[in-house]
Amino acid sequence: MIDVRRIDANDKPMNPKGTHIIYWMTSARRARWNHALDHSIELANEYNVPLIVVECLALGHRWANDRIHTFVLQGMIDNRKLFESSSVTYVPYVETKKSQARGLLQSFSRNAVAVVIDDFPTYMPRDVAERAKQLADCSVRCIDSNGIVPLRAPQRSFSTAHSFRRYIHKNVLNFISSPPSSDPLKNLNPVANGSEIVSSCFQEVDVPLTPLEFIWRVSEGSREGREALEVLDIDHDVPPVDGRRGGSLTARTELKKFIEQRLDSYNVDRNHPERRGGSGLSPWLHFGHISSFEVVNEVLTSQNWNPMKITPPHNGRRAGWWGLSEGAEAFLDQVITWRELGFIYCFEHPDHTSYDTLPEWARTTLEEHINDERPYLYTFEQLERGETHDPLWNAAQMQLRKDGIIHNYLRMLWGKKVLEWCPDPETACDWLIRLNDRWALDGRDPNSYTGIFWIFGRFDRGWFERSVFGKVRYMTSASTQRKFKTEDYIRKYADS
Numbered sequence: 001m002i003d004v005r006r007i008d009a010n011d012k013p014m015n016p017k018g019t020h021i022i023y024w025m026t027s028a029r030r031a032r033w034n035h036a037l038d039h040s041i042e043l044a045n046e047y048n049v050p051l052i053v054v055e056c057l058a059l060g061h062r063w064a065n066d067r068i069h070t071f072v073l074q075g076m077i078d079n080r081k082l083f084e085s086s087s088v089t090y091v092p093y094v095e096t097k098k099s100q101a102r103g104l105l106q107s108f109s110r111n112a113v114a115v116v117i118d119d120f121p122t123y124m125p126r127d128v129a130e131r132a133k134q135l136a137d138c139s140v141r142c143i144d145s146n147g148i149v150p151l152r153a154p155q156r157s158f159s160t161a162h163s164f165r166r167y168i169h170k171n172v173l174n175f176i177s178s179p180p181s182s183d184p185l186k187n188l189n190p191v192a193n194g195s196e197i198v199s200s201c202f203q204e205v206d207v208p209l210t211p212l213e214f215i216w217r218v219s220e221g222s223r224e225g226r227e228a229l230e231v232l233d234i235d236h237d238v239p240p241v242d243g244r245r246g247g248s249l250t251a252r253t254e255l256k257k258f259i260e261q262r263l264d265s266y267n268v269d270r271n272h273p274e275r276r277g278g279s280g281l282s283p284w285l286h287f288g289h290i291s292s293f294e295v296v297n298e299v300l301t302s303q304n305w306n307p308m309k310i311t312p313p314h315n316g317r318r319a320g321w322w323g324l325s326e327g328a329e330a331f332l333d334q335v336i337t338w339r340e341l342g343f344i345y346c347f348e349h350p351d352h353t354s355y356d357t358l359p360e361w362a363r364t365t366l367e368e369h370i371n372d373e374r375p376y377l378y379t380f381e382q383l384e385r386g387e388t389h390d391p392l393w394n395a396a397q398m399q400l401r402k403d404g405i406i407h408n409y410l411r412m413l414w415g416k417k418v419l420e421w422c423p424d425p426e427t428a429c430d431w432l433i434r435l436n437d438r439w440a441l442d443g444r445d446p447n448s449y450t451g452i453f454w455i456f457g458r459f460d461r462g463w464f465e466r467s468v469f470g471k472v473r474y475m476t477s478a479s480t481q482r483k484f485k486t487e488d489y490i491r492k493y494a495d496s
């Protein structure tokens with residue numbers, strides 16, 4: 001049984017005469033460590049009906065592009081492999097016309113016992129789940145598989161990482177002791193295959209099943225893959241990222257390499273642009289190809305951790321509470337505290353992408369400096385092309401365009417400079433969302449809005465008064481270049 005705080009259901013009853021359970025997979029795109037899959041399996045066993053998993057990729061969202069499509073389709077190849085040996089009927093489905101999926105979901109819901117769908121606190125998956133609750137003819141169960149802390153558990157958001165850490169210290173043991181199953185498919189009772197139901201639902205709304213050959217071609221990520229995507233009405237100017245393949249299998253390999261090779265030095269190396277200190281997992285975490293439960297579990301296991309190692313008091317300190325190595329403590333602070341701080345904030349504040357949600361002190365101080373002379377002013381297009389006077393900033397922007405991410409420390413600098421070089425802070429906020437969500441593989445995530453709004457003071461405190469920034473924290477390229485070696489980084493992306 002999953003924690004009831006992870007379930008948000010509409011008010012329609014289960015249909016005990018239904019022929020199947022449908023799990024509409026939109027954000028937790030994985031076959032393991034997935035509360036929504038656990039719940040779907042419980043229901044399929046209880047009602048003794050086939051479980052159909054439709055992994056859906058929609059077309060009609062603001063930032064649909066070749067980069068996102070390729071990464072998600074690569075994930076579908078892995079999921080197909082992982083579901084193959086079970087009695088789940090797995091259907092990877094790529095929308096070819098806007099809103100096509102809506103009719104399809106309704107068709108699947110008509111004779112279903114229940115619909116299970118992912119709960120995600122932002123962007124398109126959130127809207128799809130809301131619509132599903134209204135559209136479906138049966139019980140719709142939105143399941144939160146996002147993180148260690150269920151979104152509905154705290155019943156409040158936190159204004160600083162410190163206050164959230166205190167909450168974590170007091171409660172995290174309860175949450176980590178009820179993980180999703182690491183191998184849920186073995187729990188599914190064998191039942192009849194759901195293929196006929198799938199065919200009739202697709203036929204009913206005259207929607208074509210996605211040919212496997214199409215998924216294979218796109219997942220190759222090569223020129224042929226991009227040609228295959230040309231039939232879709234999406235942004236073709238954002239290309240797939242070379243060397244970052246989507247999918248649960250790659251995600252697990254990356255996790256393993258990180259733990260073996262970089263976890264111990266994470267606390268030191270993470271901030272150095274020229275060392276690969278981070279886990280690099282954010283794209284896979286974003287698309288749900290890997291669960292933070294699995295990540296945390298692997299880290300704790302690698303350190304032979306047990307709850308006896310916890311060192312009270314539960315006072316929200318950044319390091320030393322878990323009783324782990326410095327690298328592991330620092331990493332858990334990012335993947336639990338910082339990641340989930342933003343998930344809970346987005347859940348509690350549905351308008352989290354609005355400038356008006358910044359803390360009052362930050363809005364006031366930025367407003368007081370709105371007429372300060374900006375040292376440089378750039379257009380959105382100049383920024384997007386990485387054409388500023390600052391080689392380090394341009395390199396960060398080119399890394400975003402090429403690799404779909406920016407090194408963590410430089411991502412902060414990158415954001416601060418946009419605030420400095422824009423006509424006003426509200427425009428800067430809008431431009432940062434546009435730059436990040438269009439080009440970042442891990443964009444459109446609660447973490448995206450944690451990072452972007454942190455630039456303007458959310459989750460931070462006031463510092464010294466400065467031109468343009470007011471009391472909002474300030475960063476310079478010059479001091480970054482003094483602190484860290486950046487020449488190779490700049491050279492690497494200069495000609496991208």
Ligand SMILES: Cc1cc2nc3c(=O)[nH]c(=O)nc-3n(C[C@H](O)[C@H](O)[C@H](O)COP(=O)(O)OP(=O)(O)OC[C@H]3O[C@@H](n4cnc5c(N)ncnc54)[C@H](O)[C@@H]3O)c2cc1C
Nearest residue numbers: 278279280281282334335338339408415442443447448451
């Ligand atoms: C302006 C700006 C924009 C950002 N946009 C995004 C974004 O679109 N998507 C995204 O995932 N992160 C974003 N971040 C946060 C952070 O930069 C990335 O999460 C991190 O660089 C990802 O690299 P990694 O996977 O190697 O992280 P690691 O250092 O290995 O950390 C592990 C995981 O912890 C989480 N995490 C780490 N740092 C942060 C942080 N500061 N805030 C929230 N969660 C964190 C991520 O899920 C990350 O994958 C942004 C930060 C800033 C300042």
